[in-house]
Amino acid sequence: xxxxxxxxxxxxxxxxxxxxxxxxxxxxxxxxxxxxxxxxxxxxxxxxxxxxxxxxxxxxxxxxxxxxxxxxxxxxxxxxxxxxxxxxxxxxxxxxxxxxxxxxxxxxxxxxxxxxxxxxxxxxxxxxxxxxxxxxxxxxxxxxxxxxxxxxxxxxxxxxxxxxxxxxxxxxxxxxxxxxxxxxxxxxxxxxxxxxxxxxxxxxxxxxxxxxxxxxxxxxxxxxxxxxxxxxxxxxxxxxxxxxxxxxxxxxxxxxxxxxxxxxxxxxxxxxxxxxxxxxxxxxxxxxxxxxxxxxxxxxxxxxxxxxxxxxxxxxxxxxxxxxxxxxxxxxxxxxxxxxxxxxxxxxxxxxxxxxxxxxxxxxxxxxxxxxxxxxxxxxxxxxxxxxxxxxxxxxxxxxxxxxxxxxxxxxxxxxxxxxxxxxxxxxxxxxxxxxxxxxxxxxxxxxxxxx
Amino acid sequence: xxxxxxxxxxxxxxxxxxxxxxxxxxxxxxxxxxxxxxxxxxxxxxxxxxxxxxxxxxxxxxxxxxxxxxxxxxxxxxxxxxxxxxxxxxxxxxxxxxxxxxxxxxxxxxxxxxxxxxxxxxxxxxxxxxxxxxxxxxxxxxxxxxxxxxxxxxxxxxxxxxxxxxxxxxxxxxxxxxxxxxxxxxxxxxxxxxxxxxxxxxxxxxxxxxxxxxxxxxxxxxxxxxxxxxxxxxxxxxxxxxxxxxxxxxxxxxxxxxxxxxxxxxxxxxxxxxxxxxxxxxxxxxxxxxxxxxxxxxxxxxxxxxxxxxxxxxxxxxxxxxxxxxxxxxxxxxxxxxxxxxxxxxxxxxxxxxxxxxxxxxxxxxxxxxxxxxxxxxxxxxxxxxxxxxxxxxxxxxxxxxxxxxxxxxxxxxxxxxxxxxxxxxxxxxxxxxxxxxxxxxxxxxxxxxxx
Numbered sequence: 001x002x003x004x005x006x007x008x009x010x011x012x013x014x015x016x017x018x019x020x021x022x023x024x025x026x027x028x029x030x031x032x033x034x035x036x037x038x039x040x041x042x043x044x045x046x047x048x049x050x051x052x053x054x055x056x057x058x059x060x061x062x063x064x065x066x067x068x069x070x071x072x073x074x075x076x077x078x079x080x081x082x083x084x085x086x087x088x089x090x091x092x093x094x095x096x097x098x099x100x101x102x103x104x105x106x107x108x109x110x111x112x113x114x115x116x117x118x119x120x121x122x123x124x125x126x127x128x129x130x131x132x133x134x135x136x137x138x139x140x141x142x143x144x145x146x147x148x149x150x151x152x153x154x155x156x157x158x159x160x161x162x163x164x165x166x167x168x169x170x171x172x173x174x175x176x177x178x179x180x181x182x183x184x185x186x187x188x189x190x191x192x193x194x195x196x197x198x199x200x201x202x203x204x205x206x207x208x209x210x211x212x213x214x215x216x217x218x219x220x221x222x223x224x225x226x227x228x229x230x231x232x233x234x235x236x237x238x239x240x241x242x243x244x245x246x247x248x249x250x251x252x253x254x255x256x257x258x259x260x261x262x263x264x265x266x267x268x269x270x271x272x273x274x275x276x277x278x279x280x281x282x283x284x285x286x287x288x289x290x291x292x293x294x295x296x297x298x299x300x301x302x303x304x305x306x307x308x309x310x311x312x313x314x315x316x317x318x319x320x321x322x323x324x325x326x327x328x329x330x331x332x333x334x335x336x337x338x339x340x341x342x343x344x345x346x347x348x349x350x351x352x353x354x355x356x357x358x359x360x361x362x363x364x365x366x367x368x369x370x371x372x373x374x375x376x377x378x379x380x381x382x383x384x385x386x387x388x389x390x391x392x393x394x395x396x397x398x399x400x401x402x403x404x405x406x407x408x409x410x411x412x413x414x415x416x417x418x419x420x421x422x423x424x425x426x427x428x429x430x431x432x433x434x435x436x437x438x439x440x441x442x443x444x445x446x447x448x449x450x451x452x
Numbered sequence: 453x454x455x456x457x458x459x460x461x462x463x464x465x466x467x468x469x470x471x472x473x474x475x476x477x478x479x480x481x482x483x484x485x486x487x488x489x490x491x492x493x494x495x496x497x498x499x500x501x502x503x504x505x506x507x508x509x510x511x512x513x514x515x516x517x518x519x520x521x522x523x524x525x526x527x528x529x530x531x532x533x534x535x536x537x538x539x540x541x542x543x544x545x546x547x548x549x550x551x552x553x554x555x556x557x558x559x560x561x562x563x564x565x566x567x568x569x570x571x572x573x574x575x576x577x578x579x580x581x582x583x584x585x586x587x588x589x590x591x592x593x594x595x596x597x598x599x600x601x602x603x604x605x606x607x608x609x610x611x612x613x614x615x616x617x618x619x620x621x622x623x624x625x626x627x628x629x630x631x632x633x634x635x636x637x638x639x640x641x642x643x644x645x646x647x648x649x650x651x652x653x654x655x656x657x658x659x660x661x662x663x664x665x666x667x668x669x670x671x672x673x674x675x676x677x678x679x680x681x682x683x684x685x686x687x688x689x690x691x692x693x694x695x696x697x698x699x700x701x702x703x704x705x706x707x708x709x710x711x712x713x714x715x716x717x718x719x720x721x722x723x724x725x726x727x728x729x730x731x732x733x734x735x736x737x738x739x740x741x742x743x744x745x746x747x748x749x750x751x752x753x754x755x756x757x758x759x760x761x762x763x764x765x766x767x768x769x770x771x772x773x774x775x776x777x778x779x780x781x782x783x784x785x786x787x788x789x790x791x792x793x794x795x796x797x798x799x800x801x802x803x804x805x806x807x808x809x810x811x812x813x814x815x816x817x818x819x820x821x822x823x824x825x826x827x828x829x830x831x832x833x834x835x836x837x838x839x840x841x842x843x844x845x846x847x848x849x850x851x852x853x854x855x856x857x858x859x860x861x862x863x864x865x866x867x868x869x870x871x872x873x874x875x876x877x878x879x880x881x882x883x884x885x886x887x888x889x890x891x892x893x894x895x896x897x898x899x900x901x902x903x904x
Binding site for chain 1 (some may be wrong): 456457458459460461462463466467468469470471474475477478489490491492493495496497498499500501502503504505506508509514515516517518519520521522523534535546547548549550551554555556557558561562566568570580588590592593594595597598601608647717720721722770771772773804805806807819820823824826827830833834835836837838840841842852855856902
């Protein structure tokens with residue numbers, strides 16, 4: 001037995017929370033899950049580990065991947081065949097391809113797990129973080145209503161958080177690519193470079209965009225057109241649609257028809273149209289989107305980047321199967337959202353316990369009574385705990401309840417117990433009341449229901 | 453874009469479930485969480501990753517540890533400073549030591565996470581699996597009631613599963629060690645070897661134990677005494693206590709007093725005494741237990757090993773702090789329990805969706821009506837989904853609901869909608885009824901509440 005003490009320190013970029021903050025993270029995860037299940041998405045979980053060849057199949061940045069090596073196992077030293085997943089998309093594609101014959105399509109899945117990425121140190125970036133994805137995967141075909149389901153589900157979840165205004169930006173990849181082609185820019189490489197410049201628009205100034213385009217040799221009217229296209233994001237949705245409908249180019253019109261349909265159906269589902277911004281300039285950097293694109297920003301915190309993004313691909317699992325699986329997907333960046341949540345003043349970030357009642361222990365000879373009360377509380381479904389600290393000083397016990405923000409405490413000494421009563425202390429207000437032992441469970445239930 | 457297809461295969465020993473089985477795992481995890489929170493345990497989560505020096509501090513088998521290496525990053529090639537945790541105990545000890553000044557003691561935590569261990573291939577062993585731990589950590593002292601809290605919490609959770617008989621075996625480390633010393637065996641090495649033999653008793657035959665003892669040179673009366681001690685596990689609890697109280701040795705008596713107290717308090721909390729087996733022969737292989745020891749077996753499935761074990765240590769975090777932190781702990785082996793759960797015939801292992809209602813789509817011109825019904829269902833908190841498959845053939849849509857075991861389907865064509873009605877199909881029975889659109893939500897709610 002070594003007596004050396006290893007001073008424990010946090011590991012940078014691997015977030016770990018206090019019990020108070022973890023409680024808030026858990027509530028966030030619960031809300032997301034509830035919203036996903038309400039819309040009929042079923043949960044799957046894949047191992048943290050995939051074959052390395054699977055992870056790099058899509059051309060991922062392999063410098064970001066953590067492989068697994070057994071410690072001190074010489075014979076295995078050169079083995080990096082297994083690695084931690086860096087997102088939930090690749091594992092999902094592998095899962096669907098592998099289980100194609102057993103799954104029911106359209107397959108609606110949600111998946112909430114941690115992912116790992118070696119990223120350069122940067123604010124708001126972590127090397128371990130939560131993603132919360134939903135997907136609808138079709139077999140062969142998938143109607144546009146799937147795009148709407150994903151959109152309204154996300155909207156529902158975000159609205160439950162009830163603490164910020166947010167905007168879901170909608171676009172269709174066909175519009176942005178078609179628009180660039182309609183200007184006579186045909187070279188794939190060039191289309192891709194201009195797409196990237198347009199996508200930067202919300203973050204950079206107009207002049208900056210002009211300059212970037214000049215650098216590519218794009219000048220004059222075409223330069224003006226692109227800037228005008230970018231600036232549409234600040235217009236009313238109806239104006240954007242009107243503007244886009246005038247771009248006489250088949251690819252753009254195909255995209256506009258899809259965008260219009262998704263927008264209309266979302267409104268049919270009573271989605272608040274103010275929460276949708278039709279923004280032809282968003283592209284997402286991923287080359288494989290083929291239709292709808294989503295990005296979500298917190299109003300006044302656009303600098304944080306998109307907290308929820310996704311889109312439609314025509315072919316989810318082309319690396320793993322020859323089946324054609326169209327796919328609509330969106331992912332909430334839980335860890336990034338949590339960072340913001342914890343800065344909200346409205347939240348009580350002090351609650352350290354799920355307990356609603358602390359049963360104190362005044363005299364050991366009443367131990368059985370205390371245990372009985374505890375048991376009855378729990379039988380009624382009220383989270384509660386017995387004070388387990390050293391000694392029986394009541395001040396220390398109530399101090400414990402205070403520190404953990406437990407809302408009620410039950411105190412019972414000889415006076416109370418001889419009358420078959422207890423004292424019920426309201427820890428937040430300091431109020432106290434006498435209640436008979438048999439009724440204390442019901443009284444607490446009433447008080448808790450009033451709190452909500 | 454590569455066109456090579458990588459055939460996806462499962463990775464051995466890293467379990468992954470179908471959506472149906474994942475649903476059952478999730479329910480199991482939810483029940484465990486609910487039981488833990490009911491008893492006032494607060495959740496914490498630590499990163500999957502710890503410093504390697506932290507993980508090996510307790511003398512863990514380092515061959516079981518997976519370290520992290522960046523793929524293809526030459527400059528980092530020799531860096532194995534970070535590794536995946538192989539249990540939740542070491543991270544917990546590190547967490548408590550690191551946050552000693554911010555936590556409120558006694559600190560009650562629960563933690564449900566995956567852990568990773570390179571284990572040799574063996575039935576029922578995984579390299580990635582869930583653990584679900586609770587702990588109560590005292591600062592300086594911790595009363596025996598903590599041992600009872602942990603015991604009754606586990607009992608509560610297991611009883612909710614409601615599908616097996618189980619027995620929680622209780623012992624106290626002082627009894628088994630004291631007993632061996634009382635026979636005149638003093639050498640630490642020898643005490644440890646005999647402890648291991650006694651601990652094997654439930655798995656091996658009496659004769660086998662005798663032989664193992666003979667091999668250590670333990671014969672005659674001492675050999676008989678040890679076998680008799682082992683066999684007590686099959687006696688009534690009261691007989692066991694009576695037998696133990698006659699062993700006139702201070703260490704044993706200290707242990708018996710603690711065991712008796714834990715047993716009495718558990719009964720005060722109305723715990724069914726038939727679910728407790730006082731078993732002086734269990735030892736747990738971990739050297740650091742100092743008091744109460746728990747093991748749990750499913751009746752008729754003892755060969756599975758303990759599905760829930762733990763105990764009391766005098767000093768949780770001696771590697772990370774000089775504070776004395778006594779600690780009671782227990783861990784449910786979720787993955788092992790799940791393996792058994794999935795073999796239970798009582799369970800419906802076919803449900804592939806949280807949806808309670810499938811809204812079918814008969815005619816696209818009624819799309820808005822279908823969306824409205826869907827929206828109202830969800831607003832009422834009823835998980836539901838719109839059929840998103842290709843085409844509108846009703847047989848295919850109902851087939852989808854059948855395959856996913858969605859209990860109700862709403863069907864509405866011209867006939868129904870012209871009367872402002874829908875057809876509500878009971879998928880499990882084939883029954884159908886006509887309900888007005890405005891009342892269908894309430895009708896479904898009534899039906900769902902009757903199901904329970």
